[in-house]
Amino acid sequence: MRRFLLAAMMFGAVTGAHAADMPDFLRGSLPASSTPTRNWDGWYAGGQVSQSWINTDFGSSVVSLTNSIFRNTTLQDATSQLNVLGRVNGHSSGFGAFVGRNYQYDDVVVGVEANYNYWSGLGGSTSASLGPIQVAEPTLVLPVGATAADGVSLNGNATLQVRDEMTFRGRAGWATGNFLPYIFGGLAVGRMDVARTVSSSVTRTINFADGTSTSFVLPQFTQTVTDGRTSNFVAGWTAGLGLEYMLWGNVFVRGEWEYVKFMSVKNTSVTQNTVHAGIGYKF
Template sequence: MKRLAAVGLSAAVALAATASVHAADLPQPAETYTYDEPVPAERFDWSGFYFGGHLGWNWSDFGTSNGVTGSFTTRDNGVAGGVHAGYNYMITPEFLLGAEADFSLASIDKTRNVAGVSYKTSSDWNGTVRARAGWAFDRFLVFGTGGLAIADMDVAANGAKDSATRVGWTAGAGVEGAVTQNVTARLEYQYQDYGSETFSLGGQSYKTDLNNNQVRFGLSYKF
């Protein structure tokens, strides 16, 4: 009986081994691999309203002509700072159009003595309303800008003084980068031309024009 059981066990082992060899020879299903497609980073969206502040340096030239003094130029420079607000719209994923307005305070005050005449020129504030156009490289923007400019002009001579508000034009360019999804930083330059104004001071006529050069750094919050 024991011998019969041993023979049966041996036959079962041999059969199992044979089945394993045949199974190894059969075609095996191909291994499959799964992987997740990388999600492309979303481009920064420059569209929308924004508001911010700026601080920089202002160079002013007052060109004056008078029958007694002839023509001369008074130059001054100083800190200028203020606020700005605007709206951007992305025409394409790269091309931007927008509008912006700003207001700045400046400390421009200079006196020059010419031919015995003490002539003082000053300008305390200026503002602009401009169009903007730019090209976005994702979180980096290069832009140009231009539009209307407005500023005050104050003059004094011969014991008299006068003032005027002049409207002119401005043009400039700059670069801007996204610091966060809502905060951007910019560096820009503007040239502002306010034309000329004629002032009557102490019986003398003085024709004075004003132009500014401004370089300023700004921060904006995008809503």
């Protein structure tokens, strides 16, 4: 019995000595990270280069023009339903700058930012023809058994260019080591040039009960209407995600994907996908 107790005491002493020399993680605790989380709190500013892809929907661009040509007639409603033009995709490079303020709470970083981008030829143009589309004219006073229809032909073209834009964002991220992944969302304001033109012609055909018919052009509807405006300020919204990495000192680099949807301007709507690469300094 005394030999057993002596052996147990010696085993316990040796085990305790070895335990004191064991690594922290074998004693039930993880070692501290070798890369401490950076301090992102404070003001920052920087510059960026960008590549943007734009989708412009010209489907309703000439509706207000055809409404003007055919106002107060039976053709106004019918022509307003026609999509003379379609969608156009375009892309462009650009450059800009950003400035913002971070607030850090442990590893959580929230903040606000203003972001500006100038674009070189971001936009698109399109042209198309439609018709003749036959529109019945049931309200005309005609001989018994006769019917009438108007054949409407439209030729349209439109262009849109985004000159530059600003976004005002709120953002939230998670600081880990030198990295700061984040998401953002907010308001966008773009400066755009828009122009559109439509030409119309209408040929009326009257079919008589005896099988004969006659056709003639309605000169009051042979028109060309043009409308355009430069430097339209168009509001919208933005959302996206990004990643920042602290290089050295307070210098950081960033990469972003951003989606912007603008409100309709001159019956034309624009959506935009952009990637940004930038470098900045935290004060």
